[in-house]
Amino acid sequence: MVESGNHNVDQLDGLSDGTTKLYMSKKDTPFVYFCAITASLLVFTGCSSIVWSSPVIPKLKSTNDVDNPLGKPISPFETSLITGLPSFVAILGNIIFAQVPNAVGRKNSLLLVSLGMMISLVVIAFGRHVYVYSAGLCFLFICVAGVYVVLPLYLSEISEPHNRGRILSLIGVLMPLGNLYGYVLGPLTSVRNFTLLLTLPLVIHSIVVYLVLPESPVYLISKNNIPAALVALISLRRNKNVVRINEDCRCIEYNLKSRENNNQSGLMALFKNKSVRRALLISLGINLTQQLSGVISILKFLAPIFNNVSSSFSGNNLAVMVAVIKFISFFLSTVLVEKCGRKPLLLISSFGSCISLFLIGIYFFLQNNDSNANIATLSWLPLSSVLLFNFMYALGIGTLSITVMNELFPVDVRAAGCAFVFTVCYLLGASQVFLFPLISEYYGVQYCIWSFSFFCFMGFTFMCFMLPETKGKSYADIQILLNRL
Template identity: 40%
Template sequence: MENSDPNDRKRKSDTVFLYFVLCTANVLQFEYGCCLVWTSPVIPQLQSPDPEVNPLGERITTFQISLLAGIPPLVMILAPILFGKLPDVIGRKNTMIGISSVFLLANTALSFGSHIYVYYAGRSVIGLCMGLLMIVLPIYLNEICEDHNRAKHGCLMMFFIPLGSLYGFLVGAVTTVEVFTLLSTMPLIPQLIVFCLVLPESPYYTASKGEKQTTISILERLRSNKSSEEIEEDYNHIETTLKSLSKSEKGTWKDILRSKASRKGFIIGLGSCLSTQMSGIPVIMSYMGLIFNNARTNMSGNAVSILVGSVKLFFYFVTMNIVERLGRRPLLIFSSAGCGISLGILAVYLYLNDVDSPIIDNIRWLPVVSILVYISSLSLGLGSIPTAILSEFFSDDLRSVTTSSALIIVNFCIFILTTAFPILSELWGVHYCIGIFSISCFFSFIFLFLMFPETRGKSFLEIQEILMK
């Protein structure tokens, strides 16, 4: 029987310009990845009493370590509150240009800092940029893509985070704090120039402003392999989507509770994003060097970090290429189970290490294998999919406010985790903290199995219908 799905007949390969736009915009994610792991190579240097190594001139305390890691996610909470509507007011493109500019200035100032309060201030500004970025970039990428390639390119967005993290691990391991911070910022300079001169605005944003000809011109650039009739159909699809959704949604946070689809979508989206954080990834990536320097393996903390960054990057690439074939749901379920098992094994090893068990001498390879299995499992689902598809569950009018609300809660969770970890690991031991993350992964497995729907290849309206059931 002939396939009657109109989406399948219209489906065409992605253009070179679309990939160029995606990669240019995702340089911001690259910077985000560098900032996530900045503490891993930097904190060991700040703990050194040698002023040639430590730009602060004195050893950093456990409390100061907690603040350096915890300030960005705490300040990220303010970004949705203060700037959550900015992408709807000045546009997605202008918002991202502003983020790139502030990122560049803040990192430059941080690289020349010689006092802990300069570090606090720089990390605070960076946190604001990171928070706003996680609102606007998924919206922009979803809106320049089509239904059939939305998830794939959403995972491309998440692919740039481990790419930036790997870059941070590599450069941070062999350079000073000042040089590392400067080098992590340099890619933003050409990105900012290209963004201003070449990249288009979101077609959904221009259509929502009534700019039909501008929207069609953008679609012609992004989908140059389509005929004028197909471009007109794409524009009509955008118009239909905007009109249909604007009838039932008003665009305030209270409207999340008024629609069953919005309520359910918010619970699923928030639960999925919290599952990522409660797997321990913000803590493990921030304190990788410290954790493995004390684990008595055959590798240094920096060496393990580089290996983890490489594996993470590879599996994000794998996820990007298989998510449209396998779907989001099975990958998320498999990922949460794999993370729970591998972290459980790592927790047991760290406990044995803490009590000086003689078994340790024969299994020094185990924590490295465990962390690689963990990072592989995470990259296949929990680490790459939830944030990329968060905005799929919401209408255009609600997308910014729901994403902002979810990210406020998620970032508060990250702040608690990253700030508490150094203190609790001293009081209880690292193994208890890792064990808690393992248990959380199994709870995530149950939640995702029971709640998460498959949205592969579905339009916004089709997803809304699924959530209404």
């Protein structure tokens, strides 16, 4: 059915039987992981950008002109303008990049996002006013939002059912490394130099993606470019011979044509089919748990909050420890995801996050309502609890929410579905980030943190009853499973 007339396929046909057996004995080709890690450098810089405010805000609140490039301390409202407004504007990224991958391709979309992030970081680096910072961060967060639409789409389309969870989980491994990069460099460098250093991974990403990475074979087949799709499949699946590569190509063609026969496209397609509606509901539940867990607020304000805790650890030192803990947990999740499954890890993660956040809230409640100096003896409680929270968060809801969402949506509505989910989540998450410094200032940080704990418990309850296990299942099997729920 699929012709194999290009030169690379002909070369495979000429392999001897012994060479072919050896060629097929490899479980996975390292090149597909190289592609995944390189593409995921966007997440690395995105997560460095998310924590930009943690080391920078203390400097902007300083009266020291050497540390503060603005020349005067910023107010609580200006803090919200820098941290909250970009999170609201990021919603535009979901709207824009919902259609871009289908229009220009997955690979070109990755390059567009990278270029946009570099431009905005340069603007921020040379800014000398709160409004310049806010505008630059708004454009940056639009691009970062695009990362979470385009990147999982690309990774899910270069992977296979047996390694899809592991490859998508690589996004999670790069997240804490990006946090760590920002937490370490931020306190040690000026605001300008710190911001410029965030562009370095983007330069590497753009060069390698442009010169080395293949386009998504799913996208190429959707455009009827079968020869190019076969070349892409050969480079990504060098563990297979030409027969199996042609079978994979036919399978992708069949899945795309079966979805075309449903005459569904665009945003309305998310509501026309039972399995897609169910995928949308479950994806919203998981991703809202992630957003409303308060992780973004805690990351952004980690240093300012914990500088007020009586401890030998400063907020910046704690931030570095958090990034290391998250990397360990994200890596552990990547190892366990294909062994334990998605649902067990998500349930453990959401319940553990609920408990640890509740304990953090207790400490700040006692600190704000008890004048007893002995509260200093409990400084271990918030420090250990925030480390436990980040470990539990990274074990499941921080890693697997994107993985499961990209497994649930069929390919033709995946970009639109992810964009819709992220838009809803960003609206609520941005409201949370914007209100966090204001509520903390006037009512107490404990009430914010207890609300995060409550949302984690609600997410745990939702996933207990609604979340199916998708480990090892093909996209067709997952759609059948959703129709039965």
